[in-house]
Amino acid sequence: MSAALEVTGLDVRFRLRGGRTVRAASEVDLTLARGRLLALVGESGCGKSVLTEALTGLLPGNAETRGRAVLHPGPDLLTAPEAVLRDEVRGRRIGLVGQSAGTFLTPTRTVGAQLREAVRHLGGTASVAELADRAGLPGAALELYPHELSGGTAQRAGLAGALAGDPDVLLADEPTAGLDRPLVEHTTDLLVALARSGVAVLLITHDLRAVQRLADEGPVDLAVMYASRIVETGPAAAVFARPWHPYTAGLVDALPGERFAPIPGHPPELTDLPSGCPFRPRCGRADCSDDPDLVAHGDRAVACAPAEAS
Amino acid sequence: MSLVGEGLVGGWRRGHAVVDGLTVRVEPGRVLGVAGPSGCGKSTLVRMLALLHDPWRGVVSVDGTAVPRTRYRAPAALRRRIGVVFQAPRAAADPRLTLEQVLTEPLRAGGERDRTVLAARAEELCDRVGLTRDLRSRRPHEVSDGQLQRACLARALAGGPDYLLCDEMTAMLDASTTAALVAVLGAEVGRGLGVLTVSHDEPLLAAWADEVLRPW
Numbered sequence: 001m002s003a004a005l006e007v008t009g010l011d012v013r014f015r016l017r018g019g020r021t022v023r024a025a026s027e028v029d030l031t032l033a034r035g036r037l038l039a040l041v042g043e044s045g046c047g048k049s050v051l052t053e054a055l056t057g058l059l060p061g062n063a064e065t066r067g068r069a070v071l072h073p074g075p076d077l078l079t080a081p082e083a084v085l086r087d088e089v090r091g092r093r094i095g096l097v098g099q100s101a102g103t104f105l106t107p108t109r110t111v112g113a114q115l116r117e118a119v120r121h122l123g124g125t126a127s128v129a130e131l132a133d134r135a136g137l138p139g140a141a142l143e144l145y146p147h148e149l150s151g152g153t154a155q156r157a158g159l160a161g162a163l164a165g166d167p168d169v170l171l172a173d174e175p176t177a178g179l180d181r182p183l184v185e186h187t188t189d190l191l192v193a194l195a196r197s198g199v200a201v202l203l204i205t206h207d208l209r210a211v212q213r214l215a216d217e218g219p220v221d222l223a224v225m226y227a228s229r230i231v232e233t234g235p236a237a238a239v240f241a242r243p244w245h246p247y248t249a250g251l252v253d254a255l256p257g258e259r260f261a262p263i264p265g266h267p268p269e270l271t272d273l274p275s276g277c278p279f280r281p282r283c284g285r286a287d288c289s290d291d292p293d294l295v296a297h298g299d300r301a302v303a304c305a306p307a308e309a310s
Numbered sequence: 311m312s313l314v315g316e317g318l319v320g321g322w323r324r325g326h327a328v329v330d331g332l333t334v335r336v337e338p339g340r341v342l343g344v345a346g347p348s349g350c351g352k353s354t355l356v357r358m359l360a361l362l363h364d365p366w367r368g369v370v371s372v373d374g375t376a377v378p379r380t381r382y383r384a385p386a387a388l389r390r391r392i393g394v395v396f397q398a399p400r401a402a403a404d405p406r407l408t409l410e411q412v413l414t415e416p417l418r419a420g421g422e423r424d425r426t427v428l429a430a431r432a433e434e435l436c437d438r439v440g441l442t443r444d445l446r447s448r449r450p451h452e453v454s455d456g457q458l459q460r461a462c463l464a465r466a467l468a469g470g471p472d473y474l475l476c477d478e479m480t481a482m483l484d485a486s487t488t489a490a491l492v493a494v495l496g497a498e499v500g501r502g503l504g505v506l507t508v509s510h511d512e513p514l515l516a517a518w519a520d521e522v523l524r525p526w
Contacts, residue, residue, distance in 0.1 A: 043484040045454030151348060177482060178397075180348040180510035206484040209513070254485040256517035262490035266442060267454070 004200035005032040009067035022270045024050040026229045032200035039203045039211040042225035048204045052171045057085040095167035099174040101158020105146040111157045112142030122165030135160035152183035173204045192218040224248045227278040234300030244302040246285045312337045313473040317368035336504045343519030344508040346526035352508040356477045360394045393466030397478035399458035403450045410446040413464040435464040456487035476507040
């Protein structure tokens with residue numbers, strides 16, 4: 001297992017008018033390894049999507065970043081000039097699949113024509129038929145126009161496009177939003193298969209159950225994000241079996257198949273994080289006035305002082 | 311006493327019925343789940359029951375009163391008794407309004423003009439759905455999906471409906487927010503609200519609904 005992308009100490013802040021600052025990512029450490037899928041979960045608005053924007057140089061102009069995000073081999077994505085990101089990184093080294101990927105297709109041309117163009121432009125080595133096969137896109141869909149595709153097929157067309165430049169890193173930001181359960185499972189299975197074929201995959205999702213399903217079978221790691229920081233990481237099966245952070249435990253408990261009980265309270269505003277541990281106002285376990293660091297124990301890590309002690 | 315759709319047939323294109331002969335009964339104090347895959351006609355069913363879309367055949371009746379074919383102009387008094395929460399809160403809330411304006415919109419549409427009454431009702435609704443009061447002056451882009459969906463739920467409850475239709479209300483929300491919204495609705499159902507929830511999420515329906523229909 002080798003690291004394809006290593007993020008260390010990533011901070012992303014947005015300056016707003018009136019002097020307010022949004023801390024969208026704080027001290028984020030993540031490693032995307034070839035052959036593994038990393039699932040990043042957390043509630044909406046906790047800063048998940050900002051990570052993909054930071055890693056592809058697509059942050060809006062009022063964003064400030066700190067830290068490092070190094071592509072192996074390659075540049076630091078946070079400081080690389082736009083020309084490098086455009087000509088060498090986006091599409092060729094890092095593929096991106098967004099939410100409702102179908103809406104990124106040109107409505108007046110067939111899927112196959114658009115994939116051919118993507119392969120030619122990016123200098124990819126795979127044929128369109130191979131791309132369709134890897135993305136689970138039926139061959140017949142290549143002759144169709146985007147409006148003729150169902151939501152799930154459009155999503156697979158987007159995935160095929162993201163693979164056109166033979167990227168070694170794939171960032172999938174909520175690729176299953178709005179799909180029904182069988183299509184969610186199909187899409188996540190495809191991402192695991194891509195990971196198995198050697199791609200480093202980041203799956204950003206709010207759908208904990210989809211990740212739980214993958215945990216037992218695949219090379220899947222889990223990272224849990226809360227209020228702009230990573231609070232727990234580890235092999236997904238181990239984290240689900242025994243969550244260390246009270247927030248992770250609360251998320252698992254909230255699943256309809258488990259206790260179906262919500263975590264009390266609300267997530268904090270990213271403009272107004274509480275002092276001490278960000279989970280402090282909602283934590284039933286302790287009231288920590290110190291801001292915990294993410295500390296590694298074997299292949300897992302947790303940012304919770306009481307959890308470490310036990 | 312119930313919201314009933316009997317023998318509903320309808321759709322959007324002539325000759326292509328997406329809801330084909332369906333009978334559902336939403337009863338006070340109960341949660342009826344309707345399950346089915348994407349694109350099977352669940353949302354069309356919700357629109358018919360909400361008196362937003364005329365069925366081609368069949369009848370929707372509210373507490374025994376059959377609603378006449380209205381060509382999209384159902385009597386306001388009947389429509390006010392049925393609340394709807396949609397899947398995507400961002401698409402269902404006017405981005406130019408504050409959350410307080412969003413959730414009091416039905417009251418203002420119903421003729422309420424008194425600002426102190428509206429503010430008091432907004433506070434009460436916020437408390438009921440678990441929305442912190444300081445969020446009332448925010449606009450949709452300044453709150454999270456979960457918070458905005460709470461506001462949309464408060465809006466659906468603002469007119470004091472007897473029936474609530476939830477169209478994939480939690481599909482875009484994380485596990486904890488989903489459980490929290492279901493808990494909010496549990497209290498309302500305890501007070502006699504009749505709920506119909508359509509979803510493709512079987513474990514959610516199993517945990518939430520009193521009865522689940524699988525017509526497709």
